Each structure stands twice: as C-alpha cells, then as structure tokens.
Amino acid sequence: MPLPLFAAILIGIGAGSVVGISVLVGLVKQSGRKLSKPPPNPPLSRQKQTSTLQLIETARKELNMDVVHFYNFGICGAQNAGKSTFINSLRLLDDVNNDTEFRYNMFGPAPTGENQTTIEKQKYRFPPGRSSSDPRSDRSSIQENEDFYPFEHVMVWDIPGCGTRDHPVATYFKREHLAAFDCLVLVAATATLGEYERHILQEIDKSKTSVIIVINKRDGCIEPKCRKKFGRHYQPALHDYKLIITEIINEAKTAVQDSLLDLNLTQTPEVFAISAYNYRDYMFRQTKTELDELFTFEFGDFLKCLTNAAEERRKKNT
Numbered sequence: 001m002p003l004p005l006f007a008a009i010l011i012g013i014g015a016g017s018v019v020g021i022s023v024l025v026g027l028v029k030q031s032g033r034k035l036s037k038p039p040p041n042p043p044l045s046r047q048k049q050t051s052t053l054q055l056i057e058t059a060r061k062e063l064n065m066d067v068v069h070f071y072n073f074g075i076c077g078a079q080n081a082g083k084s085t086f087i088n089s090l091r092l093l094d095d096v097n098n099d100t101e102f103r104y105n106m107f108g109p110a111p112t113g114e115n116q117t118t119i120e121k122q123k124y125r126f127p128p129g130r131s132s133s134d135p136r137s138d139r140s141s142i143q144e145n146e147d148f149y150p151f152e153h154v155m156v157w158d159i160p161g162c163g164t165r166d167h168p169v170a171t172y173f174k175r176e177h178l179a180a181f182d183c184l185v186l187v188a189a190t191a192t193l194g195e196y197e198r199h200i201l202q203e204i205d206k207s208k209t210s211v212i213i214v215i216n217k218r219d220g221c222i223e224p225k226c227r228k229k230f231g232r233h234y235q236p237a238l239h240d241y242k243l244i245i246t247e248i249i250n251e252a253k254t255a256v257q258d259s260l261l262d263l264n265l266t267q268t269p270e271v272f273a274i275s276a277y278n279y280r281d282y283m284f285r286q287t288k289t290e291l292d293e294l295f296t297f298e299f300g301d302f303l304k305c306l307t308n309a310a311e312e313r314r315k316k317n318t
Helices: 023-034 050-064 085-089 169-175 195-207 219-230 238-265 276-282 290-295 298-317
Strands: 073-075 122-125 154-158 183-188 209-216
Touching: 023 276, 050 195, 073 085, 073 195, 073 298, 085 276, 122 169, 122 195, 169 195, 183 195, 183 298, 195 209, 195 238, 195 298, 209 238, 209 298, 219 238, 238 290, 276 290
Parallel strands: 073 154, 073 183, 183 209
Antiparallel strands: 122 154
C-alpha cells in the first residue's frame, strides 16, 4: 500500500456465544510479527523537498529517537482526548492514576486522570511476554507462547495535548517534532473534528507523515442507541448489536469525512471504527465470545493498517 494520509477512527463501546478461532487474535498475531524485528532503515528518500528532509532529521535528533531498532508511533491530539488510556489499552495495561506514587517506567502504564497528565513527551515499549507466574495470567489468554504479542521493536510516544498555554496549536506540529514518527495516531474526543485536530491534520499533510485518527470516549453510544431503536426493556440479540455497531461505524465515518471536506488535504484518509478499551478487555478474557469480539469494532483492521503503514514507510523511508 502506498503511504497515504491514513486516518483510523477509533470509537469505544462495551461486551456479552463462544468463538472457536478468534479472527481478531489472528490479526493481532499477524500484525505483531510484522513488527517483531528491527525495521528496515534505508536513508531518507531524496524525493522529498530539502526543507522536509531537514525537518525530519532535526526532529529525530532532538528526540534522540532510535530509528534503527524501533518503529516509532506518536500519539497526539487535544488535551483530555484519552491519549494515555489509548496507549495503555494498546499495550494491554491497566490505567493508573497520575498521583504522587506514580513512577515512570518505559514498560509500565502511562498515567491517566481528569486533568492533563502528560506534560512532556514520554516513550513507552510493549511489556515483555507474560508467563504463568504473572499474577494476571489466570484472567488472560493473551500470552500462550512467547511470540503471541511480539511488538518488541515498537516504541509508542505519549505526546502532550495541544491547545494549552504550554502547547499552543499554532506551534504544536513543529514543537512536538511530529514529522519524526513512522506513523501518528491523532486522538480526538468526537467524530466531528475540531479546530485543533483540523490544524494538526493540515500540518501533517504538508509533511506527508502518515496519521491515524482515533475518535475516543464513545463508550456511551451503544446503550442509548439500543434503547432508541428497540425500546427500554428489549434485550438485544447478537444480530441487533451487529446492526447497532454498523450504524455507529457508518455515522463516525460520515462525520469525519464531512469534517475533512474543506481542508483540501492531498491524501484521502482511510477511516476505521474501533474500541481500544474493549480490545484490552477482550484480550484479557479466558473465554472469548463473538459478541466480545464484535464490541472491539475494527481493531484488528486498524492494527493491520497501522503496521502496514509503518512498514511501507520504512521500506521507502519517505
């Protein structure tokens, strides 16, 4: 796949017939194994304008970014959009409060809270594979062998939210060195993109950096939609939930596309709908049901797109 401006829309929901072989788990394994080795690292393509090449090289130097051993993903967006929770869910870690007892650990969870918790950029790796001695292994089937979740060569960067006094949107792209990353994940709170997200997307488009848009904090959409469609006392069946989730996906894609119409981007974004929170819960379940997997939306397709985008960019180093 050529490296366009990727946009994946991530939307949250909740969980409830047992599946034999999980399609999602298969996609996770496939995606993880693609990034289980150090990335190809050819010189930066000279097809780019000199100013863009200098921007990328300077950004990577300023961040002291290891591009030889790691694919680097930057998680960015407005303040309180749920970036840190997304990072923890992606790495299958529970959230922790940003209090006086918190101590940064590259393999540990990112701190979360009601107020802004990420003041400076922090980088995180996927934790090593769990073993039978892990206290959580009795509630999880995520690590049946060492290569189940092998994102060993992935670095995820938690970038401060834009739109604050310390991180104004006008200088956000350059100040946070967003051109340095193999792929960006832009986290937004709604499918209707606001001023901050639109400005960031325009800057990203100029640099030809690939980006995934994550629409977060939509867990409350399913129950109201079910009540409106089926009534207060109706217990939805699996096919009902499939209908509801399809509606949520289509509505999200339409809203994002409408928000992007007047931006005149050079690349047309792809759109996915997923639930990072439910993905984490699903992966921790001993018994995985079809409904549980349904409630992760398109998370498997999102991971596939993310890994393909990073892999393709590194091969071309564009």
